[in-house]
Amino acid sequence: MPINNNYDEQTIVKSIAVALEEFYSALIAKVDQLNIKSIMKRKNPYLFRAKAMNGAAQIVDAILAAFVSSSEETIFGNVFFEPIATAASQGQKALAEGVDIMVERDNTIYAIAVKSGTSVFNASSKKKQEQNFMAAQKLAQQVHKRFVPIIGYSYGKKKVSDRGVPKFYQELAGQDFWTELTGDDKFYIKLIRYMGTLPEKYVEEFEKSYQKAANRLVKEFTTEFCLEDGSIDWEKLVEFNSGK
Template sequence: MIDAHQLEEKIGELLDEFYKRRTDKITGLKLKQTLKRKNPYLYRAIGVQKASEIVEGLLSAYMSSSDEGIFGDAFFEPLAKFVSGGVVSPSEGVDVAIETKTTYRAIAVKSGTSVFNAQSKRRQVDDFKALGNRLRKLQKHFDPIVGYSYGKKKQKNVETAAFRELAGQDFWEEITGDSEFYLKIIRLMKNKPQEHLLSYKQHWDAAVNRFTLEFIKGFCDVEGNIDWEKLVRFNSGRN
């Protein structure tokens, strides 16, 4: 059983890293790179008139998507390694390896349960197979697992599946032996997020101001109206 104080310290350390990465992301973000990936026709169709509205929508959508990946890499994956007693796996497609005298557990840590499409699932199967082939000489039971850090997953055809799928409470209990661990994660965050929010909000507001100024200069007319054709040319024109 992991010491509660050590676990709280680790969770705090991982939250520090998460906020550092998301701050770096929003600080380094470029307006035009982001605009190229958005739908200008949709903004026009829903009646957007303010540059700041487009900018805040861009930032919210981008950071929401980015945060999920950052949190998985900076928080869930290292936490799983820490609490399982495993090591970072050197194998492609596997994040944590837990080896005993009789078993080699290879764990791919994911965030939610909707990460796979058909192609990425096949790639995960291939990665596990390649690792299993390399480990045959050890003569240990090979146990490949995809662990979803939150959510629920009812796996079909468990006996014939290429790997086990465990989600939320089941996943964290599998690697810690503690059925309540998934709740301990949220409890032990305590006030750490609030400690970071003021600094992050300052970076957010600065990005909104920076992007709004750049958008007005680049895509508004002299009266301050959005030049939709100019925006669409930038987004979708050949040149």
């Protein structure tokens, strides 16, 4: 029995629009705040030299692309899936720690922890998630409700193991997760369709921010870490990165 088999498509589309706005706003803000010194403190100068990366623009292209790739995955996971899952399940923002959505149906409380991909947990964080579910379960018991905890992975596949102690919570990924929320086994595909042309609204603004950052970082790198002839001062870069 799905949690909610009567989701509203327009509400889903509105949730996607808001999520995309937040995603691009946060990503652009991070790109706009970049400066070369903060980046180079965390980068491996020996690797750049080993790869014969001898141009400021070459290094900036690499670090900027890596920064955006890392940042966009984190930001997207934080802002996109939870509000859509909330709208799809017609649930409420949970107050319990480690639980994102609470849905109350008849005599049952569903506690849903929404995750991005299926590789988000290590042993410690999985144990913490289990403890959070147990704490939420006590609250449900106080009001004499059946308690159903779910870890929902918004994309990917999750193989259920039958080894070890049976879990008191469900782990559902991709199609299985969205079907559990909506009763619609095609919802995970519809989610892509519902985006429509909304992402295209933000591409131009993001590209402008990206190019400005690239130009700014090349200028900063040249000023800080290049010699008068334009070549990279590798010793100065290493000293900045690793010296006392």
